[in-house]
Amino acid sequence: MLVLLLPLVISASFHLHVLIMVFLFATLAQAWNLLGGYAGQLSFGHSVFFGLGAYTTAVLLSRYGILPWIGAPAGAVLAAAVSLAIGTPTFRLRRHFFALATLALGEIVRITFLNWGYVGAAIGLYVPLQYRNQLAYLMWDSKRPYYYLALALLALAMTVGALVDRTRMGIYLKALNQDEEAARAIGIPTLRYKQWAMGISAALAALAGAVYAQYVLYIDPYNVLASRISLLVVVIALLGGRGTLWGPVLGSAFIILLSEYSRSALGHLGEGYDFILFGFLIMLVSLYEPRGLAGLLQRARPHPLPAIEGASDASSASAPRASGGLVLSVDAATKAFGGLMVLDHVNLAVRRGEILALIGPNGAGKSTLFDCITGFQRVDAGTVHLDGQDITRAAPHTVAHRGLVRTFQLIRVFPDLTVEENVLAAQPHAGESVWSALQRSSAEVQAQMTTVLRMVGLLAHRAVPASQLSYGQQKLLSFGMALMTNAEVVLLDEPAAGVNPRLIQDMVAYIKDANARGRTFVIIEHNIDVVNAVATRVYVMADGRILAEGTPEEIRRNPQVLEAYYGR
Numbered sequence: 001m002l003v004l005l006l007p008l009v010i011s012a013s014f015h016l017h018v019l020i021m022v023f024l025f026a027t028l029a030q031a032w033n034l035l036g037g038y039a040g041q042l043s044f045g046h047s048v049f050f051g052l053g054a055y056t057t058a059v060l061l062s063r064y065g066i067l068p069w070i071g072a073p074a075g076a077v078l079a080a081a082v083s084l085a086i087g088t089p090t091f092r093l094r095r096h097f098f099a100l101a102t103l104a105l106g107e108i109v110r111i112t113f114l115n116w117g118y119v120g121a122a123i124g125l126y127v128p129l130q131y132r133n134q135l136a137y138l139m140w141d142s143k144r145p146y147y148y149l150a151l152a153l154l155a156l157a158m159t160v161g162a163l164v165d166r167t168r169m170g171i172y173l174k175a176l177n178q179d180e181e182a183a184r185a186i187g188i189p190t191l192r193y194k195q196w197a198m199g200i201s202a203a204l205a206a207l208a209g210a211v212y213a214q215y216v217l218y219i220d221p222y223n224v225l226a227s228r229i230s231l232l233v234v235v236i237a238l239l240g241g242r243g244t245l246w247g248p249v250l251g252s253a254f255i256i257l258l259s260e261y262s263r264s265a266l267g268h269l270g271e272g273y274d275f276i277l278f279g280f281l282i283m284l285v286s287l288y289e290p291r292g293l294a295g296l297l298q299r300a301r302p303h304p305l306p307a308i309e310g311a312s313d314a315s316s317a318s319a320p321r322a323s324g325g326l327v328l329s330v331d332a333a334t335k336a337f338g339g340l341m342v343l344d345h346v347n348l349a350v351r352r353g354e355i356l357a358l359i360g361p362n363g364a365g366k367s368t369l370f371d372c373i374t375g376f377q378r379v380d381a382g383t384v385h386l387d388g389q390d391i392t393r394a395a396p397h398t399v400a401h402r403g404l405v406r407t408f409q410l411i412r413v414f415p416d417l418t419v420e421e422n423v424l425a426a427q428p429h430a431g432e433s434v435w436s437a438l439q440r441s442s443a444e445v446q447a448q449m450t451t452v453l454r455m456v457g458l459l460a461h462r463a464v465p466a467s468q469l470s471y472g473q474q475k476l477l478s479f480g481m482a483l484m485t486n487a488e489v490v491l492l493d494e495p496a497a498g499v500n501p502r503l504i505q506d507m508v509a510y511i512k513d514a515n516a517r518g519r520t521f522v523i524i525e526h527n528i529d530v531v532n533a534v535a536t537r538v539y540v541m542a543d544g545r546i547l548a549e550g551t552p553e554e555i556r557r558n559p560q561v562l563e564a565y566y567g568r
Contacts, residue, residue, distance in 0.1 A: 003151065007144045014264070016143040020215065022256045023150035024208050028229075029236040029248035030157040031204035036234065037242030038170060039197040040177025041091070044230045045102030046205050048109045049079040051225035053206025054213035055113070058125050061137070068138045072210035076203035083202035084195055091194050103227065110225040124220030127213060138214045146215050153211055157204050158245070165245045168424070169437045173197060174243065175414045175425045182412035185374065186485055187400030187429035196434050239285060241294025250293040254285075324352035327520055328404065328489055333372055333382035335365075342368045343379070344544040350489065355511065355521045357531045357552075360541035366524045367409050369541070370491050374406045375399045386489065401430035406491035407478045409524070415467035419458050419477060422466050423449045426481035449484065456480040456510055472503035479507065483514055490514075492523045496530045508533050 010016060028050060035041050056075030060066035090101045114122050131137035138149065164170045176183040176190040183190050213219050232255070240251020262277050289295045328350035335343040342365045350356050358366050371377040373384050375396040384392045386404050394402070414422050427445050441449070453459040456476045461469065466477060475495060482490045495511070496504045504527070511534050515521060525531050531538060531552060538555045540547040548558045555561055 007147050013143055016147055018257060018260045020143065020146050020150045021260070022252050023147075023154045024212055024215075025233065025236060025256055026249045026252035027150075027154045027157040027208045028205055028233050029240065029252055030154075030161050031201045031208065032233045033161065033237050033242055033244075033248050034164060034173075034204075035194075035197045035201040037237055037244070037247070038164060038173035038177065039194055040173075041194060041198070042096070042099040042234075043102040043198075043201075044099050044227070044234065045106040045109075046201075046233050047225050047227060047229040048106050049083060049202040049205035050209040050212070050229060051109065051113070051219075051221070052079045052082065053209030054219045054224040055119055055125070055209075056206070057210040058127050058213045058219055059119060061131075062125060062128055067136055068210060068214055069136070072207055075210050076206040079202040079206035080199040083198045087198040088191075088195060091191060103230070106225070106227050106230055110221050110227070113221045113225055120220065122220065124218060124223075127217040127219075129217065138211070139217070146211075149211055150215075153207060154249075156207075158249070160200060160204065161245050161248075163438055167438050167440050168427075169193070169196075169434075171417065171421050171425050172437060174417055174421075177243070178414045178416055179412055181376065181396075182408070182414065183425070184396040185376075185400065185406055185408070185412070186426040186481055187397050187405070188425065189397045189429065192434065193437070235282070239282060239292050241292030244292075244294040246297075247292055247294040254293060255282075326350070327352040327387055328373070328522070329385045330369070330373060331383045331385075333369065333379045333384065335368060335372055335377060335379050342544050343372065343382075345382070346541075346544070346546055348539060348546070350520060350522055351537075352488075352520055353515070353518070354536045355515050355523065355534050357535035357538045358522060358524045358541060359526070359528075359531060359538060359555075360547070364541040365544040366541055367493055370406055370493055370524065373399075373491065374404065397429065400485060400487060403487045404489040404491070405482050405485045405487040407482055407493055407495065409493040409497070411471070411474045411478060413466045413474050413477050413481070416465060418463050418465055419453065419469070420449065420462040422477055423452055423480055423484050426484040428486050452480045452484050455483070455513070457506060472499040475499055476503065476507065476510070479510060483519070488518070489520045489522070492521060492525075494524055494526065496525060496527045504530065 006019065007016060010019075028046065031049075032043060032046050036043050053072065053075035056078055057068050057071035060071040060074065061068060086105055090098055093101055113119055119125060127139070132139045132141055140146065164173065172183070172188050172193050176188060176193065180190050209224055212224065216223070236251035236255050237248050238251070239254060240249065241247030258281060285293065289299070291298070326349055328348070330346055330348035333343050333346040333348075334341075346365070346369060348369070358369070360366055368377060372379045375391070375394050375398070379392060382392070383390060386399070386402055389402060391399050391402060391404070399405075414425065417425065424441055424445070427441060427449070450459065453462055456479060458473065458476060458480065461473070466474060469477060479492070479495060482492070492511070495507055499507065508530060511521060511523075521534075523531075523534065535552055537550065538552050539549050540555060540558070540561050548555060548561050550558065
């Protein structure tokens with residue numbers, strides 16, 4: 001409410017100008033935050049979208065008399081289209097390569113506009129002044145209307161940010177930011193959500209550019225397409241706290257107010273003094289709290305501490321289910337890396353309802369086989385079928401949608417998400433639209449999440465960040481996430497590795513319990529006691545081939561297995 005009353009008590013044009021710039025750059029930073037903060041796609045090309053919004057509005061008004069109320073949305077649509085056309089192929093690039101690609105895009109567009117006569121080239125473009133003081137043209141002599149216009153735009157950006165932050169979309173974007181492969185493994189269609197984040201981010205940036213053009217009444221490539229704008233937006237979001245709702249606002253207020261008022265106060269001393277103070281204070285905040293100003297506020301909030309031990313009440317071990325028909329089959333799978341044959345015509349048959357163990361020495365090809373089954377690697381030859389459907393060339397998230405998920409040999413949970421958010425990220429994604437992702441999880445899903453956490457003994461730690469759990473607890477969390485997907489077939493890659501004996505007992509009990517409830521498991525494991533405790537059948541791999549198959553007792557007496565393991 002106070003922010004609405006400020007123009008009534010502040011009459012100085014300079015102070016209103018500063019606040020208008022705070023609102024505009026907070027909007028621009030919030031737009032960047034959707035892509036660079038939540039989704040983790042670091043963009044240094046947002047000046048392109050800002051400039052497209054400014055130029056579209058100015059060109060349509062100056063050349064064709066089209067109202068900014070039409071020009072601004074047109075610029076937003078154009079910016080979103082350009083972002084998707086450029087962003088979709090560059091999403092294949094990870095982290096710093098994507099950032100470099102967007103930086104190059106910004107320079108290409110800036111140079112193009114510098115030499116494009118239709119938009120004024122280097123001379124720039126003036127917005128016609130005959131439309132002043134008309135709401136239809138968003139043009140006034142006073143700064144007060146611009147103040148409310150910029151504030152309304154910021155409110156729109158904050159509404160979008162809140163919608164992301166408080167719904168499933170925020171969890172999904174944060175998950176793919178922290179570990180994209182793990183997100184794909186539990187069924188999150190990462191490309192779709194990155195495209196959505198980039199399109200909405202570009203559209204909001206373009207709207208900020210449109211308002212800026214109407215405010216300054218003159219634009220040129222240096223004012224709206226310069227790389228310094230992109231860099232400033234990144235600094236604002238990082239300093240305020242990327243991936244948070246209020247971080248861009250805090251960062252914009254800090255940067256813009258400090259920049260404008262230090263320049264006003266120290267500018268008379270000579271060139272550069274304001275920048276020295278400006279830079280020093282930014283360094284001070286960054287060193288003291290790397291999470292930004294939002295992190296400073298979070299320090300005052302209490303955080304629950306996780307217990308060191310695992311679950312206190314492991315479920316009683318249930319008898320393994322009787323095996324049914326074939327649910328997963330691998331036929332003559334072959335995979336080579338260069339001249340190294342990792343999988344050599346591997347055949348695997350998994351029956352519905354069983355717990356099948358896959359054992360063998362290190363380097364036998366077990367994890368590579370899991371990668372090929374789940375779509376993270378492509379077999380050179382052979383096929384993979386799940387419930388009769390060919391999934392040989394399916395993407396990892398598609399494999400998960402069809403009912404097969406996996407855990408990884410090295411723990412792949414989302415460390416900055418809470419235990420509860422990790423499990424919610426793994427809720428079933430088949431048929432889930434972007435619109436449904438912009439809603440909170442249903443009561444049914446929330447109840448299922450609670451059941452899963454109780455089942456794996458982590459319910460008491462639901463509000464704890466996953467990074468604060470012990471190694472064994474993170475293994476349990478990864479297992480719980482696999483269960484949350486409702487996949488019928490679960491591949492576990494060394495679930496007992498590095499886990500203390502108490503938690504190993506819990507894990508064995510949880511696997512048996514889930515199997516009794518209808519899950520089929522394929523487990524890579526070096527702990528033979530665990531294999532004997534859970535497995536109904538065992539496959540042995542060595543040198544990329546299936547060496548033997550049978551019950552645990554048969555495998556223990558198999559001469560080929562004894563030769564492979566003990567040389568006798």
